[in-house]
Amino acid sequence: MEKMYYDIDEERVPQHIAIIMDGNGRWAKSKMMPRTYGHKAGVETIRKVVKESKRLGIKYLTLYAFSTENWKRPKDEVSALMKLLVTYLRRELAELDKNDVKINTIGDISKLPEACVDELNKSKEKTKDNKSLVLTLALNYGGRADIIDAVKLTCGDVLDGKIKIEDIDDDVFSAYLDTKDIVDPDLVIRTSGEQRLSNFLLWEIAYSEFYYTDIHWPDFDEEELQKAVYSYQNRDRRFGAVK
Numbered sequence: 001m002e003k004m005y006y007d008i009d010e011e012r013v014p015q016h017i018a019i020i021m022d023g024n025g026r027w028a029k030s031k032m033m034p035r036t037y038g039h040k041a042g043v044e045t046i047r048k049v050v051k052e053s054k055r056l057g058i059k060y061l062t063l064y065a066f067s068t069e070n071w072k073r074p075k076d077e078v079s080a081l082m083k084l085l086v087t088y089l090r091r092e093l094a095e096l097d098k099n100d101v102k103i104n105t106i107g108d109i110s111k112l113p114e115a116c117v118d119e120l121n122k123s124k125e126k127t128k129d130n131k132s133l134v135l136t137l138a139l140n141y142g143g144r145a146d147i148i149d150a151v152k153l154t155c156g157d158v159l160d161g162k163i164k165i166e167d168i169d170d171d172v173f174s175a176y177l178d179t180k181d182i183v184d185p186d187l188v189i190r191t192s193g194e195q196r197l198s199n200f201l202l203w204e205i206a207y208s209e210f211y212y213t214d215i216h217w218p219d220f221d222e223e224e225l226q227k228a229v230y231s232y233q234n235r236d237r238r239f240g241a242v243k
Contacts, residue, residue, distance in 0.1 A: 002055065005223040006230035014186035014232055016060035017053065018208070020200055021045075023192025023216030030216075036080045041218035043088050052222040054099060054133045056229060060182055061135050062106070064200050068142035082113050085139075089119040093126060100132035106178035107141030136182060143202030150176035179204055187232045191217045209235055 021042060028038030046063065053061045066081060089103075096103065103123040110117065120139075153176045157163045163172065174180060184204045190196075193214040197205070211228045213220070 002052075002222070004226065006226045008056065008226060008229055009233055010057060012233050013057050013229060014209075015058070016062070016183050016185045017058055017187045017189065017228075018062040018064070018185040018201055018205070019049070020064045020188070020190040020194075020198060021217040021220075022190055022194055024218060026192060027216035027218045035077055038216075038218060039077075039081060039084055043084055045218055045220055046088065047092065048221055049225055050096070050101065050133070050135055051099075052225050054101065056226070059133060060185075061133060062138060062182070062185065062201070063136070064138045064141070064198070066107075066139045066141070067199060068107075068140055068145055069199065071140075082116050085112075085137075086115050086119050089123050093123050096123075096135070097127050097130065100130045102127045102130040102134045104134055104136040104182070105139055106136055106146070106182075107139045108145075109139050111140050134182065136179075138200070141178070142199045143197075144199055146178050147203055174203070177203060184208065187211060187228065189213070189228050191215055191220050 024038035024042040025035040026038075027041065028035050031037070049063075050061065065085070070081075071078065093103075103120075103126075105120055105124065109120055112120075116139075120137075150173060154163070154168065154173060158165055158168075179201070182204075184206070185201060185208045187210075188197075188201070188205055188208045189211045191213055193212070195212050201208075209232050211231055213224065213228070215224055
């Protein structure tokens with residue numbers, strides 16, 4: 001039995017945690033190492049967080065792995081990130097499948113290198129029937145782009161007579177988003193001290209709780225995840241109502 005650092009109520013763990021994994025570069029810089037060194041360390045953290053999430057009973061874990069804006073980074077860094085993605089999937093697929101983890105993606109992965117697309121499709125197919133934890137990788141993802149695409153699809157269905165304008169509500173519109181098969185996040189975590197959303201799940205986080213930590217992503221471990229969950233459990237979630 002692995003150690004519990006906080007007194008977490010197993011009946012009230014968040015169903016869905018979304019994480020903005022920030023600070024790999026700053027962590028590497030603090031050690032006078034190149035940014036790619038930080039990204040490699042960040043991959044090790046993913047393994048820890050996935051394992052701990054499943055142990056805590058979290059059903060959905062979404063990781064902001066590569067945004068639509070990240071293409072602006074130096075080409076060698078982008079290339080290194082893509083290679084790390086392939087390495088992670090090849091190395092972890094068997095273990096993830098064994099532990100009943102389903103791999104999912106949001107974002108336009110067709111723009112990723114062919115090797116990435118192939119490994120992602122292979123991983124999704126291999127784990128499609130798993131149910132304990134849905135691990136969603138947000139890749140070439142942007143919240144605004146997803147909303148715009150959903151608006152276009154909705155308008156198309158209105159013009160085709162498939163739906164009526166007056167029938168469009170939150171549930172109908174949500175069905176056009178990349179996240180249509182995922183419940184909205186209960187808790188959003190951002191590491192490394194920044195306190196902004198960076199175009200992440202803009203529609204879905206309307207009533208999410210936010211947790212910010214100064215810890216860089218490579219140092220975010222099982223204890224830090226439990227700390228975030230414990231903080232979540234000690235908040236009063238009213239969803240606009242009064243208790």
